[in-house]
Amino acid sequence: MKQGINVGLLGLGTVGTGVISIIEQHQQELKHQVGCSVNVTKVLVRDLDKKRGVTVDNDILTTNPEDVCANPDIDVVIEVRGGVDETKEQLIQALEHKKHVVTANKDLMALHGAELLHLASKNGCDLFYEASVAGGIPILRSLVDGLASDRITKMMGIVNGTTNYILTKMSQEGSSYLDVLAQAQDLGFAESDPTSDVEGLDAARKMAILATLGFSMDVKLDDVSVKGISSVTDRDLHYCEQLGYTMKLIGLAKRDDDRIEVSVGPTLLPNEHPLASVHNEYNAVYVYGEAVGETMFYGPGAGSLPTATAVVSDLVTIMKNMRLGVNGHAVNAPLHEKVLKENKEIDSKYFLRMRVTDKAGTFSAITSLFAEYEVSFEKLLQLPLEGVEEAEVIVITHHTSKENYQELYDRLQALEVVENVESSYRVEGGQ
Amino acid sequence: MKQGINVGLLGLGTVGTGVISIIEQHQQELKHQVGCSVNVTKVLVRDLDKKRGVTVDNDILTTNPEDVCANPDIDVVIEVRGGVDETKEQLIQALEHKKHVVTANKDLMALHGAELLHLASKNGCDLFYEASVAGGIPILRSLVDGLASDRITKMMGIVNGTTNYILTKMSQEGSSYLDVLAQAQDLGFAESDPTSDVEGLDAARKMAILATLGFSMDVKLDDVSVKGISSVTDRDLHYCEQLGYTMKLIGLAKRDDDRIEVSVGPTLLPNEHPLASVHNEYNAVYVYGEAVGETMFYGPGAGSLPTATAVVSDLVTIMKNMRLGVNGHAVNAPLHEKVLKENKEIDSKYFLRMRVTDKAGTFSAITSLFAEYEVSFEKLLQLPLEGVEEAEVIVITHHTSKENYQELYDRLQALEVVENVESSYRVEGGQ
Structure with a gap:
C-alpha cells in the first residue's frame, strides 16, 4: 500500500475549507485510524486569486476539473461545489477513472443517485454521501447498520434548518411568516431566494434519499408529495399551542406491508413527541424500526464544520476499505420494487x-x-x-x-x- | 471462506431469545450484507428443560460453558447471560480459543473491559459491546466514527431507564419518590432490589465505558463520582418546574484541555435542552464535538429486541471483518493518559x-x-x-x-x- 492517500477537492467554499482544516488538524487521529496519511493534492476552484479562509498552496489550485477527476495520482474525489449537471459530468469522469467519491450534494443524489451509485459499483469504487442529508447527523450510516437486523417502517425528519428556524421563531415570538423570513435572511439562516427551502423542495430531496436507503426502494423526487410552509400563519401556530401541539415541517416516509408513502409538509406533533422539541436550525431524524422501536438522531443540519465532519467520516470509511481492498461493496442496489400507496x-x-x-x-x-x-x-x-x-x-x-x-x-x-x-x-x- | 458462520450463545434469557429471533427472521438481509448464512449452533443455559419463548432444538442446548467457549466449530461467542466473575472466565476462554466476542454486559465491561480488549487484540479477535450502553442506540459506533475527524469535549447521558422513568413520573404526577418507585416495580420498570439503578451505579458503569471510548483514556468505575436519585423530593421537582428546569439523572463526562471529569447525579437542565424532553424509560446521549457541535442520540435503553438488535449489529460487523480478514483491528488502546480534574x-x-x-x-x-x-x-x-x-x-x-x-x-x-x-x-x- 502506498505512503498516503491523495485527495482531490471539487470546490473550496465553506464546506471545502472545513474539509481541509479537519484533515490538517486530525492528521494524527486519521493516521491512527487508517494507518496512513491523507494529502489534499488538487483543488478545483473558480477563481485562482480569491482570498480564502484557509491556507492552501497556490500550486494545488486549478480551474480545470480534469486536473482532479482524471488525475492518475488522485485516489478520492470529494465534491463540495454543489450544482447538478456539470457536477454530475465531473463525478462520472472521476468514477470512470476509478476514483472513489464523497459528495455532500443532495440535489445531485436525489436526482441522479441511482445512476451514479450504479456507475461506482461497476468501477469497483465507493460513493458515499452522508453529508447530503442532515449534515452533522450520521443518519445514513445508522440506517445501513440497522437494516441488517431490523425492518424500518417509518422515518420522520426535520431535515431543513431554514424552515425549522422560521417555524420555531414564529411560534416563540408570535410573529408572522414574512417577518420571521426577513429576519432569517438578515441573519443568514435563509437565502435571498428561499423558495427551495420554504416550499419544501430541499426537504423532499433529502426524504427521497432517506426513503431509498431505509426501504431499499428506488424512491424518486417525483414520488414525494410536497407542501411548504409559506402559507402557515401565526394564527395556525396559536391554535397548535392551545391544543398541545407543535408544528414542524416534517418529511414522512412510511411503509405498511410493502407499500410506501413519502411526503413533506407542515405537520402537527404532540408536544411530548421527541421531534417537537427540536428547535431553531437544528435537524433530527426519527426512525421507527420493528425490533428497535423508536430512535432519534439529532444535530446540526448544515454549517461548514458539521458538514465537513460528515465528509471526512465518509473519507475515513473509503480509506479503510482501500486498506482492505473492498471498495465498491457498500453500494447496495435497492432490494425491493417500489410500490407507492394510493x-x-x-x-x-x-x-x-x-x-x-x-x-x-x-x-x-x-x-x-x-x-x-x-x-x-x-x-x-x-x-x-x-x-x-x-x-x-x-x-x-x-x-x-x-x-x-x-x-x-x-x-x-x-x-x-x-x-x-x-x-x-x-x-x-x-x- | 466457509459456508456459514457459527455462533455460540452464553445465556438464553430475554436478550438471548431476541438474538435468536432476529437471526432467524433476518437470514435474507444478513446474507445480503455479509455474503453467508449465520447459524446458532450451541447455547449455554442453566436448565435444559425450561420452557422458552423461542423454538430451539434441544440438541444445541448445553449446561457446560466449554461446549461454547472451547468449541472448535464456533466462530463467534455472544454473551448475554450477565454476571461478572464467572462470565469473565468464560470470555477469557473464548478469546484464548480465538473466538470473536459480542457482549451486552456493562458490569463486566466497566470493570474488566481494558483487560478483555487487550486479550482480544492479542488473539486477533474482535470484541464488541454496543449493547452494553443504551441498548437500542448505536452510540459507541457513532463515537468511534466521529473520533477520526472530531474531538469530543462533552458527553451527557440519560443512560438509565429506571431512574428516568421515576423522575418523569414524579414530575408529571407530583408524586413522591417512594410511591413512584413502588409503581415502577409493579410495572416491571424497576427491580425488586433497585439499588444499582436508583443509586446511580448502573449509570456510572455506562459512563465509564463512554468516557473511555470518547476521550480515549482508561476511565475506571472508581473515577466516576456518583450520586443517585433516592433523596430527590417532589418539592425539589416542584421548584425545578417553577424555575424552568427539568431534573434528570445525568451522566456527565467532560474534558477541558486534557483533564477530565466523569460524574453521575441528579442534574437540572433548562427545559429547552434536548435532553430535558427525554421521557419515561427512554435513554439519550448528548455529545458535543468541537467540529460537529451538538448532537444527540435517542432511543430505548433496554428491552429484549432493542438490545438484541445492537448485539446483532456487532455480529454483522464481526462477520464483515471475518470476510475481510481484518478482525482484531478495531480494538483501540487508549491514546491518552488519564488525568482527572481536581x-x-x-x-x-x-x-x-x-x-x-x-x-x-x-x-x-x-x-x-x-x-x-x-x-x-x-x-x-x-x-x-x-x-x-x-x-x-x-x-x-x-x-x-x-x-x-x-x-x-x-x-x-x-x-x-x-x-x-x-x-x-x-x-x-x-x-
Whole structure:
C-alpha cells in the first residue's frame, strides 16, 4: 500500500475549507485510524486569486476539473461545489477513472443517485454521501447498520434548518411568516431566494434519499408529495399551542406491508413527541424500526464544520476499505420494487381551521358532513371572530384516508355556512 | 471462506431469545450484507428443560460453558447471560480459543473491559459491546466514527431507564419518590432490589465505558463520582418546574484541555435542552464535538429486541471483518493518559434548597456568605413555610468550582439562621 492517500477537492467554499482544516488538524487521529496519511493534492476552484479562509498552496489550485477527476495520482474525489449537471459530468469522469467519491450534494443524489451509485459499483469504487442529508447527523450510516437486523417502517425528519428556524421563531415570538423570513435572511439562516427551502423542495430531496436507503426502494423526487410552509400563519401556530401541539415541517416516509408513502409538509406533533422539541436550525431524524422501536438522531443540519465532519467520516470509511481492498461493496442496489400507496391507503389525522358564519345551524351542517364521511373529532374548538358575524372552527380529526379527507375538504369548502377553509395540515406522532 | 458462520450463545434469557429471533427472521438481509448464512449452533443455559419463548432444538442446548467457549466449530461467542466473575472466565476462554466476542454486559465491561480488549487484540479477535450502553442506540459506533475527524469535549447521558422513568413520573404526577418507585416495580420498570439503578451505579458503569471510548483514556468505575436519585423530593421537582428546569439523572463526562471529569447525579437542565424532553424509560446521549457541535442520540435503553438488535449489529460487523480478514483491528488502546480534574477545576452551576429561620437578618447572613465565596445568584426565591416560623430559600448559582462550592455548602449548613440545607444539585446545559 502506498505512503498516503491523495485527495482531490471539487470546490473550496465553506464546506471545502472545513474539509481541509479537519484533515490538517486530525492528521494524527486519521493516521491512527487508517494507518496512513491523507494529502489534499488538487483543488478545483473558480477563481485562482480569491482570498480564502484557509491556507492552501497556490500550486494545488486549478480551474480545470480534469486536473482532479482524471488525475492518475488522485485516489478520492470529494465534491463540495454543489450544482447538478456539470457536477454530475465531473463525478462520472472521476468514477470512470476509478476514483472513489464523497459528495455532500443532495440535489445531485436525489436526482441522479441511482445512476451514479450504479456507475461506482461497476468501477469497483465507493460513493458515499452522508453529508447530503442532515449534515452533522450520521443518519445514513445508522440506517445501513440497522437494516441488517431490523425492518424500518417509518422515518420522520426535520431535515431543513431554514424552515425549522422560521417555524420555531414564529411560534416563540408570535410573529408572522414574512417577518420571521426577513429576519432569517438578515441573519443568514435563509437565502435571498428561499423558495427551495420554504416550499419544501430541499426537504423532499433529502426524504427521497432517506426513503431509498431505509426501504431499499428506488424512491424518486417525483414520488414525494410536497407542501411548504409559506402559507402557515401565526394564527395556525396559536391554535397548535392551545391544543398541545407543535408544528414542524416534517418529511414522512412510511411503509405498511410493502407499500410506501413519502411526503413533506407542515405537520402537527404532540408536544411530548421527541421531534417537537427540536428547535431553531437544528435537524433530527426519527426512525421507527420493528425490533428497535423508536430512535432519534439529532444535530446540526448544515454549517461548514458539521458538514465537513460528515465528509471526512465518509473519507475515513473509503480509506479503510482501500486498506482492505473492498471498495465498491457498500453500494447496495435497492432490494425491493417500489410500490407507492394510493390516496385511499394513506392514513392520517388532520388539523383544519375554517371561517364559518356565526348562526344557528352552522355547527350542525359541518358536523353532519363529517359524520357522512365517517370522520370523527379528536378535538374541536369554536370561537367567535371579533367585529364580524363569523366564527372560527378548529378541528383535529381521528384517522381517515387521504382520499376520504380530500373529498370531505372539498365538500366543506363548498358548504354555504363555511366562508373559507383557512388551513389544513397533517397530524402525526400520536396514537 | 466457509459456508456459514457459527455462533455460540452464553445465556438464553430475554436478550438471548431476541438474538435468536432476529437471526432467524433476518437470514435474507444478513446474507445480503455479509455474503453467508449465520447459524446458532450451541447455547449455554442453566436448565435444559425450561420452557422458552423461542423454538430451539434441544440438541444445541448445553449446561457446560466449554461446549461454547472451547468449541472448535464456533466462530463467534455472544454473551448475554450477565454476571461478572464467572462470565469473565468464560470470555477469557473464548478469546484464548480465538473466538470473536459480542457482549451486552456493562458490569463486566466497566470493570474488566481494558483487560478483555487487550486479550482480544492479542488473539486477533474482535470484541464488541454496543449493547452494553443504551441498548437500542448505536452510540459507541457513532463515537468511534466521529473520533477520526472530531474531538469530543462533552458527553451527557440519560443512560438509565429506571431512574428516568421515576423522575418523569414524579414530575408529571407530583408524586413522591417512594410511591413512584413502588409503581415502577409493579410495572416491571424497576427491580425488586433497585439499588444499582436508583443509586446511580448502573449509570456510572455506562459512563465509564463512554468516557473511555470518547476521550480515549482508561476511565475506571472508581473515577466516576456518583450520586443517585433516592433523596430527590417532589418539592425539589416542584421548584425545578417553577424555575424552568427539568431534573434528570445525568451522566456527565467532560474534558477541558486534557483533564477530565466523569460524574453521575441528579442534574437540572433548562427545559429547552434536548435532553430535558427525554421521557419515561427512554435513554439519550448528548455529545458535543468541537467540529460537529451538538448532537444527540435517542432511543430505548433496554428491552429484549432493542438490545438484541445492537448485539446483532456487532455480529454483522464481526462477520464483515471475518470476510475481510481484518478482525482484531478495531480494538483501540487508549491514546491518552488519564488525568482527572481536581475539585478546584470542576466548574458548575448549582441548585440549593434551604430551610431558614424567617426573621430579619437571615437573608443578609446568607447572601453575605455567598459574597464571601464570590458565588453570584442566577435565580433566587424565598417563600414562607406554612405553620412554622421558617422560610424556604431556593438558589441557582452562577458558575463556581466544586471545591469552592463544597466549602460554601458546609458554611451554609453551619450558619445559625439556616435550619438545614435540604438539597443541592448540579445545573448543566445552559450558558
